[in-house]
Amino acid sequence: MVQCCRPQGRDKPPDVAGHVAGGLESQRGGAGNGSPPAAVFHQDVRIPGGTFAMGDPFGEGYAGDGETPVHQVSLESFRIDSAAVNNAQFAAFVETTGYRTESEIYGTSAVFHLTVRAEPQDILGTVGDVPWWLNVRAADWAHPMGRLSAWLEAPDHPVTHVSHNDALAYCAWAGRRLPTEAEWEFAARGGLNQARYPWGNELQPLDARGVPEHHCNIWQGVFPTGNTLDDGFPTTVPVRTFESNGFGLYQTSGNVWEWCSDWFLPKYYRTCAAVGTVENPQGPSIGRGRVMRGGSYLCHESYCNRYRLAARSSNSPDSAAGNCGFRTVAVG
Numbered sequence: 001m002v003q004c005c006r007p008q009g010r011d012k013p014p015d016v017a018g019h020v021a022g023g024l025e026s027q028r029g030g031a032g033n034g035s036p037p038a039a040v041f042h043q044d045v046r047i048p049g050g051t052f053a054m055g056d057p058f059g060e061g062y063a064g065d066g067e068t069p070v071h072q073v074s075l076e077s078f079r080i081d082s083a084a085v086n087n088a089q090f091a092a093f094v095e096t097t098g099y100r101t102e103s104e105i106y107g108t109s110a111v112f113h114l115t116v117r118a119e120p121q122d123i124l125g126t127v128g129d130v131p132w133w134l135n136v137r138a139a140d141w142a143h144p145m146g147r148l149s150a151w152l153e154a155p156d157h158p159v160t161h162v163s164h165n166d167a168l169a170y171c172a173w174a175g176r177r178l179p180t181e182a183e184w185e186f187a188a189r190g191g192l193n194q195a196r197y198p199w200g201n202e203l204q205p206l207d208a209r210g211v212p213e214h215h216c217n218i219w220q221g222v223f224p225t226g227n228t229l230d231d232g233f234p235t236t237v238p239v240r241t242f243e244s245n246g247f248g249l250y251q252t253s254g255n256v257w258e259w260c261s262d263w264f265l266p267k268y269y270r271t272c273a274a275v276g277t278v279e280n281p282q283g284p285s286i287g288r289g290r291v292m293r294g295g296s297y298l299c300h301e302s303y304c305n306r307y308r309l310a311a312r313s314s315n316s317p318d319s320a321a322g323n324c325g326f327r328t329v330a331v332g
Contacts, residue, residue, distance in 0.1 A: 036092065036174050044079040044330055045248040047187045051075075051277060054185055055269055056310035057194045065312045066266030070194075071273040073182045075280055079330035080179055080187050083239035083250040084158040084258060085170065087151040090141060093170050102163045103140040103320045109161045110321040111136045111145055112298060114227065115235050118146025132224035133321065141166075144322055145235075156238040158256045158325040164290040164317035167259045167326040176328040178261040181291045181312070182281050183329065188252035188294065188309050190245025196308050198245035198252050203301075215242055216254035218307050219300035235297055236323075251294075253307040256325040258294045263287025264314030289314035296323035 051074040061067030093099060103109035108124060110133045116123065118136050127133035138147040141161045144154075151159075162170075171177050179187070190198050197203065197215065204212035214231040221228035233241075240250045252258075262283025272278045283291070291314055295307030306313055315324070 036096070042089075042174070042176065042328065042330070043082045045082045045187070046079050047075075047077060047183070047247055049075055049077040050186070052186050052189065053194050054182060054272075054310075056308070058196065058310075060196075060305065060308065061311060064266055065306075066269050067310050067312055069269055069273045071269060071275075072277040073186070073272070073279075073281060074277050075182060075186055078179075078183055080183065080249070081327040081329070082244065082248050084256060084325045084327045086156050086239050087141070087159050088155040090159040090162070090170065091151060091155075093173050094142075097173060099166075099169055099173075101141055101161065101166045101320070102318050103161045108135050108137050109139040110134070111139050112235070112322055113224070115145050115322065117148040119148070122147055139322070154236070154238075156240075157236045158239050160236065160256060160322050160325050161320045162259075162325060163320045164259050164315075166320070170326075171328055174328065175331055177331055178259055178326060179329045180280075180282055181260045181262040181293065182278075184252075184258065184260050184293050185309060187247055187249055188245065190247045190249060190252075192246060196310075198249075198309065199243070216251065216307060217241065217297045218254040218295065219298055221300075223298070223300040223303050233297065237297075253309065254295050254299065255297055256294070256323050257292040257296050257313065259324070259326040260291040260293055262291045264289045264291045264312070287314070289316050289319075292324060298323055 051072055053070050054073045055070035056067035057070050110127045113132050113134050116134055116136060122137040124135040124137055127135050136146045139161060141159050142151045143149050144151065144160050167178060188198060195201055199215045207213050217231060217233050217237045219227055220230040227234060236255055242251060244250045245252060263286055265284040265287040268284045272281060291312060295311060299307045
């Protein structure tokens, strides 16, 4: 089954691996090539240590994603971004270090077909077997919909078109790290044990007037051709839109996928369940890509209900698209 919002990874040109490795070393904060300016402020939420049931208790996930069995995980306390890293924060990183993302190096990235803002000659075709993704020349974090768009139009929206490698480079500069998959799910749940969503089990609970409420930025209508925009948004929204969860985290369902540090291995949960309670899991040592969590503005129940808290997906570390970003965890 084709997974939602997952353009296939592109072949790396020969110099990319060296560029990324060198970037991680040369662009570290502190005595290196520039520390984060004071304007780059990470609003952390302290997540208390505890034990929780990780995985899908409803049996709703795709078998190939490995969302089961539910297993017990114990975590130490940590501090995590209340929201995804936004365009303004990432722009400060690029301005300070001169870093070039992998999309900029490749010269193209994947843009959803209804959001493209580019010259016709910049549209190079579809991406793999997901025709709603277009391969667009000059699409990158600074031009998220193509050459005719700019990040300055949406400074408080989540940065997109960043690969796992790009996210690691930002973290190295900022003195932070990506969350583990277990940390991400525990924080995303906001203290709700085994709930589907950060606010409960109903996607659109009724308000006092009997009107369905919108709690996240996902697709409404017929995917991928007709978005009714019932929530008012055709693409990403500012990182602190909608209400926060019980821990104070924003948009852990929908808006953009978020990279985690773990390798993705569908059978990993079975290994964890056999152990009993797993303490501070770091994920498997191998996998077919890096974990992504949370779903995006393109997810819809007819095709991809991965905006559930237990839902998992993955992509190759060098892949990027217009619906994938990240949040970070404080070090120390």
